[in-house]
Amino acid sequence: MSSPESISYDPRSVSFGRRIRVRAMVAAARLLATRSPQRIRKVLAWLHRDVRPATYEETCDARQAVVSVSLACAGREGCLLRSLATILLCRSYGHWPTWCLGARRLAPFYAHAWVEVDGVMVGEDYPDGYFRTFFTVP
Numbered sequence: 001m002s003s004p005e006s007i008s009y010d011p012r013s014v015s016f017g018r019r020i021r022v023r024a025m026v027a028a029a030r031l032l033a034t035r036s037p038q039r040i041r042k043v044l045a046w047l048h049r050d051v052r053p054a055t056y057e058e059t060c061d062a063r064q065a066v067v068s069v070s071l072a073c074a075g076r077e078g079c080l081l082r083s084l085a086t087i088l089l090c091r092s093y094g095h096w097p098t099w100c101l102g103a104r105r106l107a108p109f110y111a112h113a114w115v116e117v118d119g120v121m122v123g124e125d126y127p128d129g130y131f132r133t134f135f136t137v138p
Helices: 016-033 037-047 056-069 076-092
Strands: 098-104 111-117 131-137
Touching (some): 016 056, 016 076, 037 076, 056 076, 056 111, 076 098
Antiparallel strands (some): 098 111, 098 131
């Protein structure tokens, strides 16, 4: 049995020019998501050179654009793709939040990827300390 979920997929809420950029970042994120976690980490570490830290508002805006434009990123199961697309979109604007990969602290096992700014998860409905972080790209 499935549970109902509200998805904020609304591509027309994002301007046409930005929608093209977001879709390009989602496509790049799809390619990157097929790699191992170590390879993803290396690529992101290379990409985050020479950019300033992102603010919470910038990161939240990027995440909302990604979720609005890509249906694959909008659901609960698209966390890796959503986090990668968000971080790549932020990078395309010259700022960088922290990318995190971890798992739920309590059983059953549930892996999750997210972005955060100053230790605060962006756009996630989980309480602080819910996930144990395996590694980050700050």
